[in-house]
Structure formats: C-alpha cells, structure tokens
Amino acid sequence: MTREQCTAAILEAKTMKGLSFQKIADHVGRHVVWTTAALLGQHPMSADEARKVVEILGLEGSVSLALQQFPMRGSLVQSPPTDSVIYRFYEIVQVYGTTLKAVIHEEFGDGIMSAIDFSMDVQRVPDPKGDRVRVTMEGKFLPYKKW
Amino acid sequence: MTREQCTAAILEAKTMKGLSFQKIADHVGRHVVWTTAALLGQHPMSADEARKVVEILGLEGSVSLALQQFPMRGSLVQSPPTDSVIYRFYEIVQVYGTTLKAVIHEEFGDGIMSAIDFSMDVQRVPDPKGDRVRVTMEGKFLPYKKW
Amino acid sequence: MTREQCTAAILEAKTMKGLSFQKIADHVGRHVVWTTAALLGQHPMSADEARKVVEILGLEGSVSLALQQFPMRGSLVQSPPTDSVIYRFYEIVQVYGTTLKAVIHEEFGDGIMSAIDFSMDVQRVPDPKGDRVRVTMEGKFLPYKKW
Amino acid sequence: MTREQCTAAILEAKTMKGLSFQKIADHVGRHVVWTTAALLGQHPMSADEARKVVEILGLEGSVSLALQQFPMRGSLVQSPPTDSVIYRFYEIVQVYGTTLKAVIHEEFGDGIMSAIDFSMDVQRVPDPKGDRVRVTMEGKFLPYKKW
C-alpha cells in the first residue's frame, strides 16, 4: 500500500462515515492541523495514533502501517500551486517574503523561524463585514551558528 | 528614479541614521509589517505617509513620489526562494498547503482566505527553551460565487 | 472514483445522450459557464445540483459524490497552455496584463478584481464580417487593506 | 531610444503632468485600453497618434518615433505573473481555460477567438456590496481551415 493509496482510502472512509478532520483529531488526541497534515501524508503517526485512525474510520491494518512510515514531505504537485486557496499562501510569501526576513532579522538577529520545531493553527474570527481566517504560525527562532 | 533605486536609497539612509523599521513605522503611523512591505516596494503609500518617510530619513522628494506609485508586486527574484529565512515559509506552503485547504474548506466552505483584505503580524514569544517567532496572518474569507 | 474518472464519465455520457452543456446547465438551474466549469472539475456542486447532473446523464451515485468534493483547482496540465483556444487567453494576459493593471488602478485605486467573487459569460455577437466571441468577466473590486 | 526608455519617459511625464490614461486616450482619439497598451509598448501607433502623445506629454520627437515601431509583444517578465492584479487573470485562464474551450466549441464549432482581431473594455459596475470590475473581451471567431 503506497502512501497515496493510504490517503485516498482515508478520505473515502471519512466521507462515507461523515466524519470531520476535527472529529478524527479529537479521537487521536492531537490538534486538527497536525492530524490533517498527518492524514494527508506529511507527518508520521505513532503506532497508537495510527491505530486510533484505523479504528474510527473502520480501515484495515495496512493503513495503520502506512501512517507510521517517514513520509517524503511536499504536498504540491505543481509549483507555483494552481489551486486558488493554496496559491494565496504562495502569494503571501511572494509579496511579504522580504518583509518577513527584514522584520525577523531586526527583532531576533541573524537566523530563521524553524519549520520543524513549529506548530500552526487556523481559526475563524467572526466579523460583521464577513468572517475572517486567522492562521497562526509559531516556530522556534534558530540563530545561525558561527564557528 | 526606479522603485529599486528608491528601495536602495531608503535602506542606505536607514542604516546611516541608525533607524529601525519599527521607528519608521511609528513615525508613519502604520504597523511595522505593512510599513516594511511598503518600503521594500510591495505597497503604495499615501502622499502623507510618503512625506513622513522622506522626512525621517532625510531623503529628497523623488523618493516620496516613487513610494506613491502602484508597485509591480512580487519580492522574490528566484522561485523557490534560496534565502534560508524566506525558504522556510515556502516549505510551510509545500508541507501544509493541502492541510490549510482542507481545514479552511471544512470550517468555512468553498472559498479562500484573501491575501488582499489581509493583515499580518510578527511577534516574539519568550520561551525558556529558546524564544519563538509567531507569525499571525488574517484575511477575509471569500466564498466562491455561484451563478 | 477520482475526479478525473468522474469528468471522463460525464463527458462520455454527455456524448452518448447527445446533450449540450447548455441543456445540462438548464436542468441544473445554473449558468452554462459555471456548470461547465463544475463538470470539468473546477467547482463543487451542491447535493441537489449533483443529483440533477446524475439524473439527466443517467450516471451512478458515486459521480454525484465526486461532484460535491472541493476540487484541486487548475485545469491546465502545461503552462503556457499548448491548445490554440486556451493559449489565446494566455496571450491576452501576456499582451494586456500590464494594461489591465494600469487601467484598474487608475479607475479603482490599489486593489484587484476578485477571481473568487467572480462570474463570466460567453456570447455570440453576430457580425457580417464573421461572428464574434464576447467574453464578459465580472469580479468584485477588492481594495488592498492597510493596517 | 529603446522601447523601455520610451515607456519610462511616458510614465514619468504622465505623473508630472497629472494626466490620466483616459485623458491621453481622449486626446489621441482612441479607446483607453488600446491607448494604454500602446503606451506600455504592446501596440504601434500611427504617426498622427504618436504626435498627439508627444504633444500632450511635452516629450521630444524620438519618443514619437519609438511609439511607431512594431513592438516585441509580451508585457510580463515572469510567467506565471507575480503581481496580484495580473495573476488573477492568469488564474482565470487556469480555472476556466478548459471551460472556455468547451463552451466556444459547443457554440461556434472548431476554431478560436482571435486575440488579434480583438478589442477589450474595462468598466466600473456600481454595486452596494462593493463595486465590481467588468472586463469585456471580444474577438472574431476564426474557424480552423480544412484542406
């Protein structure tokens, strides 16, 4: 069972059972963003987490095995991405990339925001003029080593 | 005066005067992220904002004019970006792009987070194991129109 | 059933039944452009719209399910597109892109024409020297937010 | 004088004189979209049109000469375009390209909408929920020749 087949089986079962990513995440005991990323093949799960996914979705054991493998990360088949939702995030990197660099350097010095020791949240912010999507990214600041 | 020359003049004057982006933003009366993006050629300023930039940096009037033009947006010369700080944000889109799409669709329905009716903040989160960079993005949810 | 298989099944049934996109759109109760885009995998349908598609084309229920999924948008496998019809629209963006930017900025200020809160129509304009294709695009103007 | 220098000189003079593209177009006696495209180096002008441009902008004769040359068409330095305004039109081709092909073929048969025997208009459509941008493209239908 390849990782792509694993992902397809999960999404199909999720639709059949009428489950949301939030529901699955609650059952697994992890945040919905991390759990969704793991289900979409971007993070490996522990044996226990994988067992719970298989349990709630009513899938066979080979899916559990596939969920525990170290995945080849990178979820986009084309770059720049063509899907409208994902492109907007790419556009933000295009427009604000040098700004993020300048502001981080000024505040923290020479280094980066880690994308590994990192977490992310997505929230709905009610607004009378139309609700807003709030995406919060948080990563450890890693200073460049000198030697 | 091209926009590139304008940006170069601003950065040089900023270094000479020992000013931070935060200081310039305070003087302009805008958020540091928006102001930095505008100085780096990604947003046009109003005549009043541009005047204040020229004032605090001690630059000539043609810079003020250049700051008010509608810019060609897109700050990266290479894609994917090679700089380590900026690449990490591209990597986040690579790894979490499909996750952001899935979670936004589940929470909001078919539509996107606007990158136009949009704001962003960068903050330092103190942490005994090493301070963290928190980037908050907030954009209006735009539902796809049916007709 | 993948979205590609769903699209293939729809096009095959459409040919067999001798139906036009306009006919299907009338049955669904939507504009022909929106309906065609949805059938070609660029928009999700409501349960009711999907049911009507399956009904008129005589297809099985799994097609209806596939039509309701949030699609990965982007209909071109190669960019620039090689097909002559589609390339002409790409050429228009190439030749008139900066013009559209200049005219929109002059008329509306700093912002964009939304491609989400957006509709499109295609019409035949009779002309003795050869009929003409008229494509009308209409999207909400979204001003860039300052903060 | 290269075409790029010609364009730069025109835009600078236009800003200095506080003229709009519409004003220049009225003086030239052409539509604002065509005139803007010509000023931005995508169409050659007649000797008379070029003279009027130089007249209203107060520029020297070499600009007039440059405006009459056959230009190398194609206004985008990067593809896909990074600027937000222009990208939305590219996105429309991505999302609706196959739809435009399907609808044109169904209505007209095998052929294309010409991008040469072609005109375009941009209009403001007032709307209480936010004004809308309407772009109308019209090109002659050219049937594929058989032989």
Place this chain on the structure above:
Amino acid sequence: MTREQCTAAILEAKTMKGLSFQKIADHVGRHVVWTTAALLGQHPMSADEARKVVEILGLEGSVSLALQQFPMRGSLVQSPPTDSVIYRFYEIVQVYGTTLKAVIHEEFGDGIMSAIDFSMDVQRVPDPKGDRVRVTMEGKFLPYKKW
C-alpha cells in the same frame, strides 16, 4: 477510449494493413498533411471522414467517435522537442523568428500570419546533390485591430 488510445489503435492498424498516410488521405478525400494531423489527434474529423478512416483501417466505431471530438491541441510532450526531425523546425523558429516578424511587418503591416486559417504542404524536390524537403505554409494575414 481516450484520444491517445485512438491514435495508438490507428497507427497499429495502419502498420498491419501496410497503408500509407497518403493512401488514407486519398480515401478520406483530404490532403495528406491535414489527414495525418487529424489522425495524430490535432484536428477533429467530420462524421463522414471519421467513418472512412474506420472503414479503410478496419477499426471499431468508438474510434470514429474519438476522431470527431475537439482535441486538446499540442503534439509535443517536451519543449524544446528532443526528436531530431521536429527540433529542426523549432531551431528555424529560434534562428529565423525575428526575421519572419520583420519581413511580415514590412510587407503586410502590424499583424500576424494565422495558424488557424492555415494550410501546409510537404513536397519532395529532386536535386542531383540530394533531394530536398520543401515545406510550404500559408496562413491568412490578420491585421491587429485598433479601437
């Protein structure tokens, strides 16, 4: 039956029957270049033309149906093309592209040679130093519209 499978079936049957493209074209009643392009998936055939192809090649009816669909045009999987025969034509565009533009503009004014209202012929020109290939392309001149 996809268009690729249709093309494969045609080429296989053509080899089995020992037919040439010229023979098939004569049976169809069209020029060999147009017919070959149609068989290779670049032009749609009329119902009558498709029937004749199926007849002479001894193929089933679904091939006839596939031959009548509007094809996605573009016959090259890689650009620049790697095949030696096809690359030479790409090389001619590389070396003589600006020359063709200059000569057409000088002779006809601002416009293009249509690739739609277009025909092409390939002929053998006997030559004692080695026979020559003569390719004749003829397309309607389309002047750029002003408005």
Place this chain on the structure above:
Amino acid sequence: MTREQCTAAILEAKTMKGLSFQKIADHVGRHVVWTTAALLGQHPMSADEARKVVEILGLEGSVSLALQQFPMRGSLVQSPPTDSVIYRFYEIVQVYGTTLKAVIHEEFGDGIMSAIDFSMDVQRVPDPKGDRVRVTMEGKFLPYKKW
C-alpha cells in the same frame, strides 16, 4: 562593439534613412530573408557584403567587422516566444510537429530536413477574402547514417 549594439545601430540607421530590408538586400545582392537574418545577428556576412551594408546605411567600419563574426545563433529571449507573430510559428511546430515527422519519414525515410543547407522565402498571396502569407522552407534531406 557587441553584436546587440551592432543590430541596434543598423535598425536605427535603417529607420533614419527610410530604407526597407528589401532595399538593403538588393544592394547586398542577397535574398531579403537571408539578409534580414544576417542583419539581426543570425548569419555572418562576407567582407564584401558587410561593406555594402555599411555603405548604404552610412555606418562606421566597426559595424562591418561585427557583421562578419560567427554569431551565437538563437534570436528568441524567451521560449516559448511571447510575441504574437513569432508564437504562431511555435504553435505550428506544437500542432504539426509530429505530422511533419510522420510525413517526412513516409516520403523520405529515416532522416531530417536540414536547417543548415536550408533557405526560406516569404511571399504575399493576394486573396479577395484577405491576402495570405506564404512561407516556403526548403532544406536538404539528410538520411540518418548507419554504421
């Protein structure tokens, strides 16, 4: 003097003197297509041909020297070409590339049409429905060597 500067000087002088490519070609004693390609930096001229160019255009000797150098061939800065005139020829290779290969192989066997032992002509074909551009390419057939 670089080749680009040489080309620019030639085009400028040609405009000033009001000469056509045909006039220059007649003075040089070569075909207009070959001469235009040479002037645009795609072919080297003999000392005598270069002298005649300099003579008719009233240019200095260094232009003559530049015209005699072996050029780096390839006249397009972007591929696929964005200019409408040149793109149509690229489109012809896209749509008819495999057809040209098939027809040449069938008529001549395994080999290519040379782009070196090659000549080209552009002619105006009067037509009541609109004049046509005829491009004739002729190259020696080169059979693939076996060994």
Place this chain on the structure above:
Amino acid sequence: MTREQCTAAILEAKTMKGLSFQKIADHVGRHVVWTTAALLGQHPMSADEARKVVEILGLEGSVSLALQQFPMRGSLVQSPPTDSVIYRFYEIVQVYGTTLKAVIHEEFGDGIMSAIDFSMDVQRVPDPKGDRVRVTMEGKFLPYKKW
C-alpha cells in the same frame, strides 16, 4: 507493443541469455554503438536487422515490428541528466561548447558538425595509471547555405 515495452523485453532477454551488446551487434552485422542505440529505441532497424535481433534473443515477432518503427528520438527523461555517466557528457558540452564552436568555425568556416550523417565509437585505451575511455565522434561538416 510500445517502444518502451520493446526495450524492456530486449534488455530482459539479453540478461537471461547472458548476451553482451557486442555479441548482438556482431550477429546483426552492425557496430556496437549503433546497435545499442537502436535497441534502446533511438534508431529504426531494417526488417533483416530486426529479425536477427529477435532470433538471437528468442523474442516474438511484435518486437521485430517495433524495432522497425521510426522512433521519437531523445533518450533522457530529465535535462540536465542526473545519471553520473551521462551527466559527464552534458558537462563536456557545458564546459567545451563554446570552444567546439570556435575551433570548428576557425577550421571549417560557418557551419556545423552533422549529428545525422554521424557515427561514434567507444574504445578502451590501456594506461598504466588507469585505463581510459576514448569516444570518437565523426560527423559531416555542413556549411550554412547562403541564398
């Protein structure tokens, strides 16, 4: 049977039978380099040559048919090639490409070394410091035609 399946079948049979490319070439009566290129899908064989390949490898007749087709030339799936052996030849073109051009022009005048009327040999040159690979390429000089 596609050409790829044909190649796979040949390589499998070659391994099973323990044959070398040299052995097959001797049986076919052609040079080992030409024969290997033909077996790998870069050259068509005559009916007699194809029959001998099928004979020595114990394959079925459809392989013989596939070997006689005009192949789409170009053996590399990625460019630049990633395989170490093949990349070194690409590197030689990168490092010595302009040198080859300069030396050929100086010795022969304006023209090319044909890659069609062309043969190649690979030999082992014994050397006490480590044997050497000698690759000899020989192609007809083709002078650029003037007209």
Place this chain on the structure above:
Amino acid sequence: MTREQCTAAILEAKTMKGLSFQKIADHVGRHVVWTTAALLGQHPMSADEARKVVEILGLEGSVSLALQQFPMRGSLVQSPPTDSVIYRFYEIVQVYGTTLKAVIHEEFGDGIMSAIDFSMDVQRVPDPKGDRVRVTMEGKFLPYKKW
C-alpha cells in the same frame, strides 16, 4: 576586470592582430582545444602561459591576472543551447546518452569517463563527399568506490 571583460578583450585583440586560436596555442605551448577553452574562461592558465597570451596579443597585465583565476565553469547561457553548432553536441547526448552509459558499463564496469582527467581533439577528415569533423574525447575511467 571581470572574466567576461577579459574574454572580450582577448577576442577583440585576436581579431585586430589577425591571429588564429592555433597560432596562440602554439605560442603558449598547449593544444589548441585546451588553449581556446582557457581563453574562453573555462580553464585557468599558469603565470607563464598567461604571460605568453598577453605578449602575443599585446594586452595589459590585468588580463594575465584574470587568466590565472579559477573560473566558474559552464560556458552556456541557455540550456538546451540555442546555437546550432553547440546544440548538435547536446543532441548527441540526448540521442546517445543511454547508449554511452550501456557501452561503457559493459566494457568497463560500474563507473564513469572522467570529464576532469580528460582531453579532447578536433580534426578535419578529408572526404570526397564532403569533409568531416572528428571529435575525440578521452577521459580516465573512474570506477565507483564501494565501502
């Protein structure tokens, strides 16, 4: 003085003095291919070799210094190369790349032909049907190390 300026100065002086690459190579005491590559910025020269180049071309000392720097290798600005002479060598890698790999592996085992411990020669082979270019490449065979 950049390496590009150094190369330009050398080529200009070579044309002025009417020298061939062979003449310069004889004066330097190296093979014409190696010398040409070094003059075109692909190999560094020893102090003595650089002095001789400056001497025979009548250039200043800074050229000598530039000739001794370690160059950034890679002589092609575009890949695939557009120039006809250089492309033919790229085409040979495309068509014969897998063949070269197969034949070298069969004759030598797992390893490569070095492009570093490497030399090359270009010779004219007289032939009544048209002289031929012979390019001989010779590189040390380097077996892959196992550990």
Place this chain on the structure above:
Amino acid sequence: MTREQCTAAILEAKTMKGLSFQKIADHVGRHVVWTTAALLGQHPMSADEARKVVEILGLEGSVSLALQQFPMRGSLVQSPPTDSVIYRFYEIVQVYGTTLKAVIHEEFGDGIMSAIDFSMDVQRVPDPKGDRVRVTMEGKFLPYKKW
C-alpha cells in the same frame, strides 16, 4: 521487475521483518550508507551481496537480479527537493557551494572532489544541548588535466 518495484519489495520486506538498514548492511558486509544507497537503487551489488539481501529479507531471485543491474542514478523526483531532510543538503550546496569551491581550490589547486571515488558516513554526536548529525564525505581530489 523494474528497479522501482525492486525497491518497494525490499522496503516492504524490511518493515515486515523489523530489520534496520544497519542490520542488512552487517549481513551484506558493507557500510550502512553504501548498502542503503544500493537498496534504494543508486548502486549495483555484486551477485554475492545481492544474494545476501534476498536471503535476509526472504525475497525471490528476481530481486537479486535487479540489484545487480547498473542503475540510472539520481534519487530525487523534483529539483530542488521538497522533502525537508533532503532540502537542507541542497540548501548547504546553495549557501556554501562557492565557499567549497574557493577552499578546495586554495588547498588543492584546480580540480574537484570526486563523487565517484567517494565514500560517506553519518554519525550521531552526543551533545547535552541536543545530539548532532555528523556527515563525513571523502572523495579523491582529481586535478584538471592540461594538454
């Protein structure tokens, strides 16, 4: 059995048997890095090594055969690589590439570090602030040949 199928079978069997790459390497009698590269299709094994792999993993003989073939080297499907682990090594080449060139040239002269006569090791370096990964690469210095 293709090399990809061979790799998949090996990884599946390895998971089933609960073996580590180190264990397999010990059984084969080779270093873990070399062995892993061979199992992942980047190096050919000897008949004896391949037999041992099949033995410990309980696989059929065709896997052994596949392991002995000369592989097409290059393990990345996309370049730059999207996976976070592999990208960091690409980033090191981006950031330190010119440094490695400068330091190697200064210490060794004009030449390269061989990637063929080459070995690599990965080790865990305990560190109270977090363990470190040490990658040691060692390749023969190959001086550029002059001739």
Place this chain on the structure above:
Amino acid sequence: MTREQCTAAILEAKTMKGLSFQKIADHVGRHVVWTTAALLGQHPMSADEARKVVEILGLEGSVSLALQQFPMRGSLVQSPPTDSVIYRFYEIVQVYGTTLKAVIHEEFGDGIMSAIDFSMDVQRVPDPKGDRVRVTMEGKFLPYKKW
C-alpha cells in the same frame, strides 16, 4: 555599495595582497570555511570581524558596513550548478539524498539535520594513491514537533 561590489572588492584586494582565505580567517579569529562564506556574502560579520577584514585587506569603511548586513543567502546563479566543483556536491544530494534521509530517520527518528545550527570543515587527507578531500558537516538534529 552592493554586496556584489563588496565581494568583488574583497577578492581583488586579496589577490593584490597575496593573502589566502586561511590567513584572513586567522586574522579574523574564525574558521576558514565560515570566514570564506562570510566574505562571499553568505554570512554577516560582527563589527569587530568586519573591521579586521578591512584592516588586513586595506579597504575602505563602506566594505565593513556591507559585511555586517544580513545577506540574501544562496550563492548559485544557476540550479543545477554548472561549475564542476560545485556540481559534484549537487550530484551527491541527487545520488545520496534518499539515503541520507533513510539513515538519519533510522538513527534519530523524524526530524532533520539543521543547516542553521551547523558547521562545516574541509580537510586534506594524504593518500599515496592521490590525496583526498574530506568534508565534514555537522548540524543539530531537530525533531519534528507534534502538537
């Protein structure tokens, strides 16, 4: 003074003064690899380090200022790199990338080797069969965070 001009000035002065990177590094008090990377524009220096560089090279103060700026990292103008020395490191990532991923995952678990908290050394390893280049990379292991 741009960073490129800064680098050029440093390399010129270094050649004039006959200094090695090692000598400059010793004077600065940093490792030769880090110092070279900083001089080539990949790391910012402290005010004190920059002063020492200016001192030993006899350069003006603006160089010192440029050395302290946060650089846009990424030293390669083309990817894949064309220079032979740098390409070999890219080739190592191509051939051993998946191996490095597999071995690091097996030894450390899910995470990466940091390229920020990272150091590198280059050493000469004497060997009677030819000295060897040893490159040692060491980066902190960063485990992927779960949340």
